[in-house]
Each structure stands twice: as C-alpha cells, then as structure tokens.
Amino acid sequence: MNNASSRTIYNVPNALTSARFALAIAVMVLIPLGYFGSAMVVFLIAASTDWMDGYWARKYGQVTKVGRIFDPFVDKIIICGSFIALVEVAGSGIASWMATIVVARELLVTSLRGIIEGGGGDFSASQLGKWKMVLQCAAVVSVLLCLRYQPAEMWLQRTTTVIIWSAVLLTVYSGYDYVLAAARVMRKQDDA
Template sequence: MTTANKITLFRFIMIPIMVIILYITPLKKINTIFDMSLATLLFAILFIIASLSDFLDGYIARKYNQVTTFGKFLDPIADKVLVFTALFYLLILSQDRVPLWTVVVIMTREFMVTAIRLLAVEKNEVIAASKWGKYKTATTMVAIIIMLFNDFGLAQINSNLIWIGNSIYYLAVFFTVFSGLDYFMKNKNVVLESI
C-alpha cells in the first residue's frame, strides 16, 4: 500500500473515532478553551488533522507518482464523510447556524458532482477540479473549523461576532451552489448523452 493510500485510510479511520469521542461522558464533563468540552475540543482537533491529511495525501500521490485506483475511490469518499460528519454535528448543536436546508444543498451538490464524474469515467474522460470547487472546499473547511471552535471565543466577547463564522459558512454555501452549477454546465454533454 502506498504512503498516500495509508494517509487516506488513516483519515477514513479517524472519522468513527471522532464520533465515538463525542459519546464518552467523562470527556463531555471536562471544560477547556473557548467554553468547549474536552470531547468537542478533541473532535475539532481531529477534524483539522484529518482535513490536513487530505492535502498531504494528494501532494504525496502527485509528487511521488502514487496515484492509484484505490486512492481515487477512497479519497473523495473520506473527504465527503469527514465534512458531513462535522456538518451533521454542527446541525445538531445549532440549527440556527447550520440549518438543515444548507446541509441538503451541500449534499446534493456532492452527489451530483460524483454522478457526473462516474458518467465521465465510463467515457474515459477526466474532469479537472475547478477554481470554484476549490473556493467551496476552502470556505467550507474554514467555516466548519470556526464553528467547531466556538468562534475561537469571539462570541464570548460579543455575541454579535458570530456573524464572522456565519458569513463564511454562507459564502461556502454560495460557492457550493455556484460550483455545482458551473460543474454541470461545463459537463452537461456527459449527462445529456446518457439520457
């Protein structure tokens, strides 16, 4: 197994560990920074580590020619499960900040893009990621991290300061919709040919 694939597998294994940590009662009773329980803090830290491992495995795979079919299959699944794990957790914590409709929009975009990629693979076409998709990924990750860390204590200083995390999150939702539409328009021939 290549180093890149080991890192991808490591990220995939971290996800259930993140979830299990949230159910360990003693960890929920210990308060830490930013008015977070130890369970929440560990979840947030593991989310950052897992997110960074995504960049690392991609870099290693390209630099050392370790791109494999296994990696192409597991990497996007691990990314999506990681993001949706964090989003569902934030949805449970605060439906005001992460409403269900936004999570549904993000999920719909991800399923649509995955479906288009599968159709393209059947035609031996490779679809490159767009800059809008990269903006979507970056803003989504930043918004999730800000919210997981309770706005890094800004809300304790002034509750109105949660607008920063909220704004970045809704910017991520905008990029999600825009990049999804852009992806569809650029690859509509792949979809329409299959009808």
C-alpha cells in the same frame, strides 16, 4: 520503484487516506459528545493533511484506482459528516437544509464525474471546487470554535455566520458550475 509496487493498494498514500478516514469518524463521534475543542483539532488535522496523500502518490508513482476513489470519498465524509453532526447541536448555526445542500452537491458532482470519466472524459476538480472546500472547512472550524468558547464573542458569532452562508452559497454555485461543465463535456463526447 518497480511498477508492481506502485500499483499495489498497500502504499503510503492509501495509508494516509485511511488515517484521514479514521480522523473523520472521530470528529463525528466527538461533536455529539460535546468535545468541540477536540473535534476542531482532529478536523483541522484531517482537513489540512488532505494534500499529502495526493502529493505522495504523484511524486512516487503510487497513484491507484482505489486511491482515486477513496481520497475524494474521505474528503466528502469529512465535510458532509461534520455538517450533519453539527445540525443536531443547538446553537451551531448549521440548519438541516444547509447540510442537505452540502451532501446533495457532493452526490451530484460525484455522479457526474463517474459518468464522464466512465466515458473516457476528464472531470478533475476545478479551482472553484477547491475554494468551496476551503470555505466549508472554515465554516466547520469557526462553528466548533464558537461552540467551544460559549458564549462566543459577538465578532466571532458574526464572522461564523458570514462564513457559513458564504460556504453554502459557494457550494450551490460550484455545483451549478460543475453541471455546466459536465454538459459541455457530454456534448463533446456525443459529437465525437
């Protein structure tokens, strides 16, 4: 593959990311309409295909600046949009303050990444950040499952509550961890 084609924004990874963006919008439309089963299926497809665009871009040398910005943006739309949409659904277990924490953490980490990478530093996603995403996705799926099969079994309701709280706590902790990591990188940049 030549260098010109690998730098174009019209490539498979960006097309996959665009498809995930459309799926994220579909989830945010389906939840308020009460189509919880359909929203869950679409969310699972959007969330589980997250790895595909990055894998393809690295394997075939199609990493672009647009892709490096658009892919994490779509990840944030999928999670933040789902949490926000679930706030207005009675019985979801997602409070507005929980959605606010999720959105605030994503804005904070994105801002820190922009500052550090703009200064030439590396601020890649940590394992903790990846586990946070997994728990957040599990929380959304579990809530949608409960809403789809109301009244949900007691074990499912309790499991969902545990997953929601675990996701929120890990969201806070991973945000704190990123702030510490950013402070270390910025000190090194200042010392250089």
